[in-house]
Amino acid sequence: MDSASIWATVQSIRGKAPVVHSITNYVVMNNTANALLAIGASPVMAHAEEEMEEMVGIASALVINIGTLSEGWVRSMFLATEAARKKGIPIVFDPVGVGATSYRTGVARELIEAVPPEIIRGNASEIMALLNAGGKTRGVDSSAASEDAVTTGRQLHAQSGSVVCISGATDYIIGAAGVIMNKTGHPMMTRVTGLGCTASALCGAFAAVSADPFAAAAEAMAVMGIAGQIAAARSQGPGTLQVHFIDALYNLAFEQVTI
Amino acid sequence: MDSASIWATVQSIRGKAPVVHSITNYVVMNNTANALLAIGASPVMAHAEEEMEEMVGIASALVINIGTLSEGWVRSMFLATEAARKKGIPIVFDPVGVGATSYRTGVARELIEAVPPEIIRGNASEIMALLNAGGKTRGVDSSAASEDAVTTGRQLHAQSGSVVCISGATDYIIGAAGVIMNKTGHPMMTRVTGLGCTASALCGAFAAVSADPFAAAAEAMAVMGIAGQIAAARSQGPGTLQVHFIDALYNLAFEQVTI
Amino acid sequence: MDSASIWATVQSIRGKAPVVHSITNYVVMNNTANALLAIGASPVMAHAEEEMEEMVGIASALVINIGTLSEGWVRSMFLATEAARKKGIPIVFDPVGVGATSYRTGVARELIEAVPPEIIRGNASEIMALLNAGGKTRGVDSSAASEDAVTTGRQLHAQSGSVVCISGATDYIIGAAGVIMNKTGHPMMTRVTGLGCTASALCGAFAAVSADPFAAAAEAMAVMGIAGQIAAARSQGPGTLQVHFIDALYNLAFEQVTI
Numbered sequence: 219m220d221s222a223s224i225w226a227t228v229q230s231i232r233g234k235a236p237v238v239h240s241i242t243n244y245v246v247m248n249n250t251a252n253a254l255l256a257i258g259a260s261p262v263m264a265h266a267e268e269e270m271e272e273m274v275g276i277a278s279a280l281v282i283n284i285g286t287l288s289e290g291w292v293r294s295m296f297l298a299t300e301a302a303r304k305k306g307i308p309i310v311f312d313p314v315g316v317g318a319t320s321y322r323t324g325v326a327r328e329l330i331e332a333v334p335p336e337i338i339r340g341n342a343s344e345i346m347a348l349l350n351a352g353g354k355t356r357g358v359d360s361s362a363a364s365e366d367a368v369t370t371g372r373q374l375h376a377q378s379g380s381v382v383c384i385s386g387a388t389d390y391i392i393g394a395a396g397v398i399m400n401k402t403g404h405p406m407m408t409r410v411t412g413l414g415c416t417a418s419a420l421c422g423a424f425a426a427v428s429a430d431p432f433a434a435a436a437e438a439m440a441v442m443g444i445a446g447q448i449a450a451a452r453s454q455g456p457g458t459l460q461v462h463f464i465d466a467l468y469n470l471a472f473e474q475v476t477i
Numbered sequence: 478m479d480s481a482s483i484w485a486t487v488q489s490i491r492g493k494a495p496v497v498h499s500i501t502n503y504v505v506m507n508n509t510a511n512a513l514l515a516i517g518a519s520p521v522m523a524h525a526e527e528e529m530e531e532m533v534g535i536a537s538a539l540v541i542n543i544g545t546l547s548e549g550w551v552r553s554m555f556l557a558t559e560a561a562r563k564k565g566i567p568i569v570f571d572p573v574g575v576g577a578t579s580y581r582t583g584v585a586r587e588l589i590e591a592v593p594p595e596i597i598r599g600n601a602s603e604i605m606a607l608l609n610a611g612g613k614t615r616g617v618d619s620s621a622a623s624e625d626a627v628t629t630g631r632q633l634h635a636q637s638g639s640v641v642c643i644s645g646a647t648d649y650i651i652g653a654a655g656v657i658m659n660k661t662g663h664p665m666m667t668r669v670t671g672l673g674c675t676a677s678a679l680c681g682a683f684a685a686v687s688a689d690p691f692a693a694a695a696e697a698m699a700v701m702g703i704a705g706q707i708a709a710a711r712s713q714g715p716g717t718l719q720v721h722f723i724d725a726l727y728n729l730a731f732e733q734v735t736i
Numbered sequence: 737m738d739s740a741s742i743w744a745t746v747q748s749i750r751g752k753a754p755v756v757h758s759i760t761n762y763v764v765m766n767n768t769a770n771a772l773l774a775i776g777a778s779p780v781m782a783h784a785e786e787e788m789e790e791m792v793g794i795a796s797a798l799v800i801n802i803g804t805l806s807e808g809w810v811r812s813m814f815l816a817t818e819a820a821r822k823k824g825i826p827i828v829f830d831p832v833g834v835g836a837t838s839y840r841t842g843v844a845r846e847l848i849e850a851v852p853p854e855i856i857r858g859n860a861s862e863i864m865a866l867l868n869a870g871g872k873t874r875g876v877d878s879s880a881a882s883e884d885a886v887t888t889g890r891q892l893h894a895q896s897g898s899v900v901c902i903s904g905a906t907d908y909i910i911g912a913a914g915v916i917m918n919k920t921g922h923p924m925m926t927r928v929t930g931l932g933c934t935a936s937a938l939c940g941a942f943a944a945v946s947a948d949p950f951a952a953a954a955e956a957m958a959v960m961g962i963a964g965q966i967a968a969a970r971s972q973g974p975g976t977l978q979v980h981f982i983d984a985l986y987n988l989a990f991e992q993v994t995i
Contacts, residue, residue, distance in 0.1 A: 244781070245781055248766060285781070286782060289786075318782075319786075319787035319790035322787055409774065410770065410773070411769035455982060457978070458983055
């Protein structure tokens with residue numbers, strides 16, 4: 219990952235406007251849709267079982283996020299991942315709050331087992347809970363630092379074949395080719411709800427135009443953090459940060475892409 | 478439509494604060510509620526079948542938006558449109574993503590046939606897909622220019638009796654009295670999720686206080702675009718645009734209403 | 737309630753970051769989650785029956801808001817309140833739109849009767865409708881001033897044992913110890929959707945770290961209004977107000993806490 223490769227992927231997203239289909243949580247839908255539009259992708263959100271296969275059929279990537287899961291939505295998640303695999307488009311999986319309840323943990327593991335996603339992105343607690351590695355999830359916020367989950371992340375990668383992206387002060391992106399560390403970002407980002415979910419959505423946009431999910435995930439996390447830094451510098455708090463973050467994605471220029 | 482008539486309707490909304498009941502999609506609920514409040518209306522959002530008839534009973538307009546449809550919600554949409562027709566309040570229908578899946582297209586056509594709405598507002602792809610006129614919907618964004626859909630829009634109007642509003646760089650509002658073109662607006666508005674849905678919501682507020690859905694739709698689209706222009710002039714990207722758009726609706730003054 | 741006690745509770749929230757579990761409405765989820773994060777709490781939102789008991793098990797307060805209720809969600813609300821009572825954590829109940837439909841009113845009364853919440857927060861119309869005291873709810877906005885509901889609020893407190901918080905230009909917080917009036921706030925706050933819901937969420941955060949729900953509710957309403965005043969002074973309308981409101985909560989300093 220370097221500035222040139224990141225920028226090439228951003229340009230590709232802007233040029234192709236890939237459709238990214240998300241089954242995600244109610245809390246963040248608006249923000250992740252706006253982030254996808256701002257980076258140049260075309261977001262679609264739909265969850266009815268009746269239209270899942272067709273909707274995936276027009277998409278270039280699928281993002282599954284279990285933040286506010288329930289029975290019907292979980293059925294659609296299974297339908298969507300199967301359709302995505304059949305079509306050959308990348309899947310990003312965000313195990314929001316895994317470890318907080320056994321239902322949530324169970325659903326997440328079943329989804330990964332049924333159709334291993336190209337990319338799994340979560341915080342340290344979530345990644346550890348996915349493998350029952352003793353991480354304690356405190357709701358949806360991590361109670362562990364990202365470096366604590368790297369060993370587990372390697373195991374999860376070995377087991378699922380998925381690129382595993384552990385976000386935190388340092389992001390760790392773990393794939394067959396090794397581990398990439400990303401240090402872009404700003405602490406205030408943790409005070410805006412759903413920026414983790416937005417990171418997963420961006421992983422979807424980057425993977426949609428990329429042959430390599432490992433590079434795509436690392437580039438997406440870099441851009442996420444860069445936009446956060448730009449936004450934080452213009453903001454007085456998490457309210458203005460969220461707004462400026464979208465502007466920063468939209469206005470991103472090559473000279474801003476430093477990692 | 479002229480500045481005076483637009484302004485008279487805005488003043489009427491501000492004076493009467495009509496209750497606009499929406500069954501809309503999860504992605505945009507917050508934004509459309511805020512837009513309705515900012516223009517002076519009183520938004521209500523509810524979808525339980527058990528309360529649909531009573532909730533429509535306190536409303537002055539009904540907005541139906543199928544962006545994130547599912548079985549139970551569709552049942553409530555049918556109940557709501559029937560209740561609205563019985564009560565004699567205007568219905569605005571927004572066929573989000575029609576053409577993307579056969580389920581979505583089927584539901585939209587059945588809703589229109591069961592209770593033809595006063596106003597149908599969509600982008601060119603959606604309007605063409607509603608009549609099977611060869612428009613290809615690429616998710617929820619249009620892949621056609623609004624002028625391409627005018628002929629189809631006339632047919633849809635002839636068939637349904639509904640005012641048909643095709644939004645785009647130029648908006649076309651098609652009714653028994655002819656076609657009104659509206660050119661207010663700003664290209665950056667297409668990079669904010671759900672501003673089309675917000676346009677439909679405003680059509681509801683304008684129709685709620687107006688005897689003429691054709692004029693109401695045209696006036697709503699004009700105000701939509703004017704607020705977008707004002708906001709774009711103050712914004713650095715789609716994040717700030719969305720925020721300033723709400724402020725612009727709230728502060729709208731007569732001298733700003735130029736079309 | 738004085739500045740020192742308010743500030744002590746804010747400090748306690750910031751220090752403990754209590755998990756506040758909300759079953760709330762789709763329209764406001766993002767905003768209330770951001771408000772909770774901004775004040776220093778850790779929001780969780782989940783509604784699946786399968787995980788309700790466990791999710792409440794990690795929370796320090798529960799907020800129930802019926803703004804967009806439906807059958808399955810109501811079942812989870814009952815499960816959640818029972819789990820909260822068993823665990824001994826405070827419950828805040830927000831009867832959004834009660835009085836608008838008999839379904840909504842019925843559900844609200846059943847919820848309160850099954851497990852009386854520590855705090856009930858609503859506008860005047862909602863509080864009056866809860867006791868069938870002749871308040872007419874006009875959708876979700878109040879058609880009565882808060883002072884009109886004080887007598888009803890006292891009765892509701894006597895009947896349920898709950899602290900009753902009637903929000904309006906003046907907020908009335910009614911408990912066993914008497915009535916506290918709070919006059920912080922700004923009229924423009926009524927033009928932002930869901931700030932009432934946000935007030936209920938903050939009541940949850942304050943109650944989570946406090947032994948006294950009466951004081952917690954009063955302090956939360958004071959902080960709500962103070963943040964609104966700070967935000968209004970920097971805003972041009974309700975769009976910017978919403979953003980600055982979050983910043984104001986995040987940056988709240990002792991010298992700003994004047995009531």
